Amino acid sequence: MVATAPPITPSTEDTTRARPKGRWAGPIYSIAPTMVLLALFLGPMFILLYYSFQKASLAGAGGWTFDNYTSILTDPTYGKVMLTTVMICTISMLIMLAIGLPLAYILAMRTPPRFELLLLLMLVIAEELNPLIRIYAWRMILGRGGVINWTLQTIGLIDKPIDSLLFSSTAVVIVLSTTYISFTTIPIYAALKAVDPDLLEAADDLGASFFTRCRKILLPLAAPGIFVAIILVYIPLYSEFAAPALVGGTSGYTIGNAIQEAILESGNRGVGSAMSFMLLVLSGAVAWIGYRMAKIRRLQATS
């Protein structure tokens, strides 16, 4: 029997036994990571959901209730905070896209290959700076005796320092919009890197100006990258609390601060959890809209 069988057969059987193949390989391989995700990600989410429907009590759960949600939805303060948060996050995101899109274009299409890696590395390293140090650096720049006020006073443009530079929603926007530039740029860079440069030449050849080429060719093809950038940056911006707390003052108070205060300072776990959960649902909605706008499914079929 052994003599007639091709020599390859036994070893093939061995590998089949040792390593799952075919239809079930995917599910079998993903069992372990799925369990980890369920335990560490979905688990806490359910705990959050559970607390959001519990009466406030220092001892823990105090019985089922909708009060947490109704108090958030009826209290006009939360509405105002939410509005501020949406404004701050959206403006920051738009600023980052305004910086990230041209930056990604330059990196992907206008940089000689030998400088490309270097520039990418610099972009990433700039982000590696500790966020707190970055925020304090901005405080030094924007503060009463900061670089900007000092310069403006020295050249005589203003008589006394501008206080609204720091501890305002503007300051939060400035800090946030410089925090996630690389997370905005790199997905767009990756999307643009996959674009055949001939497409731009073809558009140019057919009569499209630079602006038209960007609008009709680059932007639609960068859309999947923009979508990823929004997922990576815009959604986390909503839960940001360090920057608003340190440079926001009262006008830069965001939902992240409200959640932090509810849970860590007021000890109101129920309201904090409810706000977190509402934020989660909102994030999901934003992601879905982004997904639709990027027409990601259509473009996926392209490649």
Added chain:
Amino acid sequence: MSTETEHVGGDAAVVQDGAGDGVALSLDHVVKRFGEVVAVDGISFDVGRREFFSLLGPSGCGKTTTLRMLAGFETPTEGRILVDGRDASRLAPHERDTNMVFQSYALFPHMTVAQNVAFGPQRKKLSRKEVEQRVQESLSAVRLVGYGKRYPRELSGGQQQRVALARALANQPSVLLLDEPLGALDLKLREEMQFELKRIQREVGISFVYVTHDQGEALTMSDRIAVMNGGVVEHLGTPEEVYLSPASLFVAGFIGQTSFLPGRVESVAADGADVSIEGGHRSRSARVDPRVTVGSPAMVVVRPEHVRFSPTEPPAGGGSVPRTVLDEVFQGSVVRYQLQGPGDLRLSALVPLDERADVHAGVQAWASWLPEWGYVLPPASDSSELPPSDETR
């Protein structure tokens, strides 16, 4: 119908300009340098209206750089490029009346076929109706009517190629530039598309400048061919001229299969020249390059399809050399022979099946050709210019 009128109108306008002498495009001593490297070294030629003009050469000969200068993607270092009699040397691609078909097709993946084709006309701010009409005309010219709503990825390579062509044609340029457009297609499709391209060019009646390294393509389609090498045009002529009377050894070797027989010129007369071929034989040639002089070394260029065999020395007239048959390969309609001469010199012969001679590998035979098929050329000044050929291989 309206586009037809536009075309005629366009031509008429040029006639009034005084540039309507049938020239769509001219290059005037164009040079392109990239740093120290000279890619194009002073070329000049005119492309006529409705002419199918090919730039033929090996990779690195400057043909693609030339085409990119015509399209506006590169700016000439020196010299001028005139499109429709107007200096276009410094115009951006979107400012000049040329359109290009890319080797990679460069179809916009996020647009349908119709949107791709409409891209050019839309940039010209034509009305929606006119754009629609141009799209329909272009798609019907490339025989893709009904494919408008598909995406490029849903089409075969040949169909994508046609869309690329339709997109460039929709702009109704004076000159269409084609950068090895058939390079990515398989052989059979490539041959079909050669005739398609020629038909389309005749129908739309605009000049085509076609870049290729495939001499067969160039010979099949072109009205004229510019054979380029080392950044210069070595020969500019009709397919027959470059094939039968190549201006240089390079052209002779690059166009078609060629054997070179080195020798010395014995006499030159109005009706031909006598060359004594290395190895002590004499060739009478009816066609001689004008630069050939008596007493100087020369090359007799013989195409394999003109070589015939005889068991004994053939009567005088034409050329003949004794050779040993190295190899005999049956290729269907023809039989190919490799012949070993004195020393390392080789000669190949291509004999139609019905004229197959009674010679086989290992046999001695006389290879001969008629006077009109042995073209005499001066030898290359620099031996490195010699292209790969049967003799030098």
